């Protein structure tokens with residue numbers, strides 16, 4: 001070997017001292033961002049983000065279900081592939097949305113503002129939580145071109161609901177996401193064991209944690225206290241720092257009294273689009289179509305609410321068969337790979353939505369971390385589309401049945417992702 005040739009083989013990488021840049025350079029998939037997030041967050045906050053309810057059966061199932069569908073490529077030319085698609089009448093660069101996650105500033109000081117910036121750069125919709133820690137008007141001002149969706153809760157008294165709708169409209173939010181899976185709060189036992197409070201109370205164990213996770217604590221203590229500015233502006237939690245007891249009160253105050261009648265009234269009152277989020281029952285999807293909603297987001301809240309609940313993937317085909325093309329269907333809960341998105345689209349979804357995946361990116365590397373998560377999923381989706389032999393999202397949806405083989409029906413279930421998120 002000549003010296004010139006040998007030189008090409010020597011690749012000494014300069015050490016990267018910034019943790020954020022190290023993660024951005026060296027984490028190649030969502031799970032690696034998750035591991036990095038675990039190293040950054042205090043254990044109780046990581047568990048709040050990562051955990052599920054009760055025995056976490058649904059949480060594990062959300063991952064395992066994807067493994068029971070195998071891919072069957074077909075040979076032929078592929079162009080592109082083009083991942084762009086129309087969602088609720090607007091073009092999205094990917095069949096992907098960022099779904100609402102409340103209290104995002106608990107995970108990173110920039111919170112929802114950092115997530116919105118990444119969604120805007122990636123040209124995909126972002127759903128802002130009702131319990132967001134950044135005001136909807138701030139997001140609107142900073143990201144006028146972002147397709148902004150808002151997590152609207154039923155059950156407010158009529159005047160407050162009317163004011164909230166007016167606020168959404170004035171801030172240019174195109175779409176309401178109405179959650180129907182929080183009639184009671186799921187029992188997240190990790191949080192009970194950790195004595196989790198938000199904001200974290202100063203106990204002996206928190207003081208010990210400060211030594212283990214100093215950078216998170218410095219950032220948290222230096223940034224403004226957490227409030228929920230999208231709540232009714234007259235409520236204390238909208239204008240002043242939320243205390244642990246206020247947090248408990250707000251989360252524990254679930255609305256179990258609303259139903260289809262209230263949804264129909266909302267349909268009359270709101271001129272924009274409405275997405276029903278949190279059902280897995282095909283007859284609910286049917287009803288949503290009949291009352292003129294625009295989309296349904298099949299979801300079990302990422303396994304955080306009703307344990308033993310079905311996964312959206314279990315009911316996707318039946319839901320699509322019931323409603324045809326009369327409304328759009330999205331899927332969340334457990335999406336961690338581009339191939340998950342491909343499988344969902346092949347079974348009849350129009351798009352997928354991620355919660356924890358982008359939060360891992362946010363914790364690990366701020367807004368660029370969220371951007372990396374979106375890029376990773378986009379790259380994985382493009383590569384998987386190429387390898388299975390489809391060139392576009394419409395082609396994927398049309399030929400979905402040829403691409404997937406259900407291992408459960410053929411009795412070939414593999415021993416796979418047993419531990420789910422652990």
Ligand SMILES: Cc1cc2nc3c(=O)[nH]c(=O)nc-3n(C[C@H](O)[C@H](O)[C@H](O)COP(=O)(O)O)c2cc1C
Pocket residue numbers: 048049050062099100101102129130131151179277299300301302303304332333334335353354355356357
């Ligand atoms: C920390 C956290 C907070 C959440 N907050 C909300 C919320 O305020 N409103 C809502 O509809 N769903 C909320 N969700 C559920 C997500 O919108 C979504 O359904 C779920 O995260 C999808 O599963 P995945 O995390 O496996 O992607 C939250 C999820 C997490 C992880």
